Amino acid sequence: MPRASTTSDAFNAVAEPRRRDILNYLAASEKPVGEIVVALGIEQPSVSKHLKVLRDVGLVSSRREGKQMFYRTNGEALRPLHEWTKTFEHFWSHQLARVKVRAEAKMKQN
């Protein structure tokens, strides 16, 4: 069995750095493909292919306006990722407290 398809879910789709770049770029406002191409410096066919993947998993939506296709990030599709990583939040938010405590303990020694 090979690796799961990039279009199988949001986890697989955002594993690709370029696709995260695109999502970041489209988060502020919708943009036509051509602007993504120049802004991120990616070849046009690659951008179209990445957008297709993102669209398949619901991470972007599109709208046609004349010759142009406007894409926008649909951040809601990232919610499962956020929720899942959130369950590990205590690993670092608690740590801050622990480091603090350890630092204070060291201070007392001196």
Place this chain on the structure above:
Amino acid sequence: MPRASTTSDAFNAVAEPRRRDILNYLAASEKPVGEIVVALGIEQPSVSKHLKVLRDVGLVSSRREGKQMFYRTNGEALRPLHEWTKTFEHFWSHQLARVKVRAEAKMKQN
């Protein structure tokens, strides 16, 4: 150019569902490989291979105790994922998002 290696970063490593299962399982407390095998019903070689990937990206750490190898989740390595998804949080949590969604729903009625 093929897909980036699963060991290139945490994003790629957790794209595999089994590896997320393992991270979930090891989050509570460290466990030997054998227990992961029975708990998740995955073949032992697969578990070892997944653990190697997770270890390569710092998502788990290991400790030997006699014949057994204990693994534990290192949640800190998921922080980049959490931080990144957090930048999209307003898509679902912000009141504006809710208003938008409701407005779009109303549009669809017509």
Place this chain on the structure above:
DNA sequence: ACATCATATTCTCATATCGGAATATGTGTC
């Protein structure tokens, strides 16, 4: 040294991938 238990590695295979190049589709204008 040997046997046993626990884990890791190696091998094969079918498959999905990404980038690049070329081409196709779709839209508006003359």
Place this chain on the structure above:
DNA sequence: GACACATATTCCGATATGAGAATATGATGT
């Protein structure tokens, strides 16, 4: 219709993958 513009699709090649099976390594006890 012919043309230009914007975007999408197809074909190619190199490569990493995950599962399964077989085997290797490592640790302990006798």
